[in-house]
Amino acid sequence: MKECDVCGTPNLKANNYCTHCGNRIAMDNICPFCGELNSDDSSYCSNCNKQIRPVSIDSFEKLFTDYNKLLLAKAEISDEDYSKLLSNIFRKLKFSKIVGHTLKEKILSIAGVFAECRPKARGEELGFEFGHVLYYDDRLDDSVQIATIIHELTHFLLFDIIESLLCDVFQVKQSSTLEGFVWYCLSNDLALMNEYCAHTVEGRFIPHGYQRYASFESLLEETTFDDEKIGVLMVLGNTFAGEIIGQLEDYIDHDLREAIKLQYKKDLKNPDYNSIGYESMDSVKTDVKNQIIFNYLFDSFDEASDVNNRENLEFLKEGIKNRV
Ligand SMILES: [Zn+2]
Ligand SMILES: [Zn+2]
Numbered sequence: 447m448k449e450c451d452v453c454g455t456p457n458l459k460a461n462n463y464c465t466h467c468g469n470r471i472a473m474d475n476i477c478p479f480c481g482e483l484n485s486d487d488s489s490y491c492s493n494c495n496k497q498i499r500p501v502s503i504d505s506f507e508k509l510f511t512d513y514n515k516l517l518l519a520k521a522e523i524s525d526e527d528y529s530k531l532l533s534n535i536f537r538k539l540k541f542s543k544i545v546g547h548t549l550k551e552k553i554l555s556i557a558g559v560f561a562e563c564r565p566k567a568r569g570e571e572l573g574f575e576f577g578h579v580l581y582y583d584d585r586l587d588d589s590v591q592i593a594t595i596i597h598e599l600t601h602f603l604l605f606d607i608i609e610s611l612l613c614d615v616f617q618v619k620q621s622s623t624l625e626g627f628v629w630y631c632l633s634n635d636l637a638l639m640n641e642y643c644a645h646t647v648e649g650r651f652i653p654h655g656y657q658r659y660a661s662f663e664s665l666l667e668e669t670t671f672d673d674e675k676i677g678v679l680m681v682l683g684n685t686f687a688g689e690i691i692g693q694l695e696d697y698i699d700h701d702l703r704e705a706i707k708l709q710y711k712k713d714l715k716n717p718d719y720n721s722i723g724y725e726s727m728d729s730v731k732t733d734v735k736n737q738i739i740f741n742y743l744f745d746s747f748d749e750a751s752d753v754n755n756r757e758n759l760e761f762l763k764e765g766i767k768n769r770v
């Protein structure tokens with residue numbers, strides 16, 4: 447028996463999905479020839495010595511294979527499977543209790559279901575996120591801290607969605623190697639998408655006029671992409687934002703959103719409406735978005751597999767691993 451890490455129900459070892467909540471239970475590396483249970487990363491069965499496929503990618507050598515490249519080139523996901531993937535990520539919220547005396551504590555309790563939330567009190571950024579940890583500056587007004595926590599949570603959720611897509615393509619478990627690669631994608635070619643998405647989700651939960659697109663703007667200043675490419679990344683970011691907002695609205699619900707409005711009134715003078723113009727209704731259908739994302743991930747895979755990038759990837763992987 448193995449326990450579901452979302453709802454705690456004991457499940458039979460052979461189950462891939464929890465019988466109670468439908469959570470995907472981590473797969474085991476069972477030899478298809480003799481039935482031996484092998485360690486996640488073994489490529490040969492410890493019992494019969496036959497070649498088997500590891501269920502976890504534990505090194506960049508194992509990630510950047512021609513086989514995986516081909517899988518990514520042919521990658522596709524049906525809308526139905528994608529919606530399962532999304533509900534698998536957000537399912538944890540359904541089984542968690544949102545607690546807290548203050549509004550900020552409640553938002554932290556929601557974010558804490560996914561990532562570890564750590565306050566910081568140094569540095570000019572309002573917050574940042576790396577791997578499974580998000581930071582928010584506790585010297586800010588509560589309203590701005592709340593906006594920051596939602597923003598950084600979105601970065602984590604997008605990271606989780608992209609990793610889950612890759613797990614689906616390669617048929618493997620999550621691993622720090624895969625996460626190092628996802629981080630590489632989201633901070634290079636997909637950085638504008640990533641930032642636009644986080645700002646848009648944040649913007650949904652705070653009162654009209656207070657929206658900020660500052661980190662997106664600073665990426666815009668540095669980018670060498672042409673307007674068309676920037677436009678595509680914004681539409682992708684907006685489409686992901688729509689999906690994440692749709693899930694979060696059930697938890698950061700009407701009452702909490704009203705409370706956030708009040709908190710802004712208490713903390714700040716007037717909205718400046720500076721960044722609201724960045725918001726857009728432009729999005730694409732799920733399958734179109736996912737196909738474009740796979741193309742981007744394929745290009746990033748090609749680029750990242752260059753040995754000159756190895757040191758950088760190892761650095762990201764270690765950073766993510768050490769903060770888990
Ligand atoms: Zn379960
Ligand atoms: Zn075997």
Ligand SMILES: [Zn+2]
Nearest residue numbers: 597641644661
């Ligand atoms: Zn950001």
